Amino acid sequence: MSDQEWIQQLMNADNEDINLSDKQRKILEAAIDTFSEKGYAASSTSEIAKKAGVAEGTIFRHYKTKKELLLSIVTPTMGKFVAPFFIKSFAKEVFDNEYEHYEDFLRTVAKNRLEFVKKNFPVLKIFIQEIAFHDELREPYQKLVIEHIYPKFKKVIEHFQEKGEITNLSPSAIMRMTASSIMSYILPRVILFPSHDWDDEKEIDQIVQFVMYGLSGNQK
Template identity: 80%
Template sequence: MSNSEWIHDLINEHDAPTMSDKQRKILEAAIDTFSEKGYAASSTSEIAKKAGVAEGTIFRHFKTKKELLLAIVTPTVAKFVAPFFIKSFAKEVFENEYEHYEDFIRVVAKNRLEFVRKQFPVLKIFIQEIAFHDELREPFQKLFTEHVYQKFKKIIEHFQEKGEIVSLPPETIMRMTASSIIGYILPRFLLFSDKEWDDEKEIDQIVSFIMYGLTGKR
């Protein structure tokens, strides 16, 4: 998906009536620039040039560079992260029944891989800046706590009761599972995006690795 298609999807659902063409161009240019250089190293003059507008035009629409950053990422949290956590996780992941915990891991890994593949430009900005801006971190934490944590914990406890996985604290198993999946996805897109990846094979290996740690069996 190109940035122009991505920005159209980002703002069109709710903001199309109020978003001007210039605002769209500014946001698209900001995504390109922030994703390539990072927030701190980007300048509004560079963004304005890329958008084909005067620098003063940016400040008519966005009072500060930080407001421009939040205009990109905050809607993403609200409109992409939230729907994927609530809809994708609730419908595609958490509302399903699984015979084994490894079946659940495989669905989670494929779901998150596809999410990152589609939304990578803005997620790269989000990853780079979440540690430095409470406005980005706090909504994400709230969404995870409200819509993911309890459902994830319930699935873990279900397979612990069946005796399928070890009786570690569910939070520990959750971290082990998430970190193994994230540990593949982030390098795959951030560090080695030009490498040819066999995602199916990699996911199989992730599942085997996690299950060996939780059961001692391959």
């Protein structure tokens, strides 16, 4: 997905009318490209302006600081883009289904999140790079997970614990193990070695086997 397509999708994410001028769109496209490539700290507004084909002063007429420009990209993404797609699509495609086994659930989660990251990589890369340094980025994400993802995930885990499929660790611990195992593949796959000849089906299957081995509670 190109930056222009991504921004268009972002602006239409919740059917609200958001009017951006052509210059604002060009600034956002250039900022996404620059922040994604170089990181926030190493990027300059003059570089963004040059890439957008506008005067640097034009940026500061729309965004008072470079941080405001960053937040104008990522914060709406959390509220308008990630929230609808992370929650609605995630809930509909993952949590609203019934699974015979926990490993079936794991496989669905892994495939769903891999496709999500691949599709929305430019802005998610910025988010990953900057979340540790800006409370304004971290707090909406924490709220999103706590309110909408945690209860659904917990319910799935408790269901398979009651069936005796997975060990009786706390649901929070199982979530962390599950999520970290999946992300340990997705991040190298998309960020570190994107040109590598990955076999996603095989890799996801190995992740599922690894997690299930750890959660089965049958090791001697």
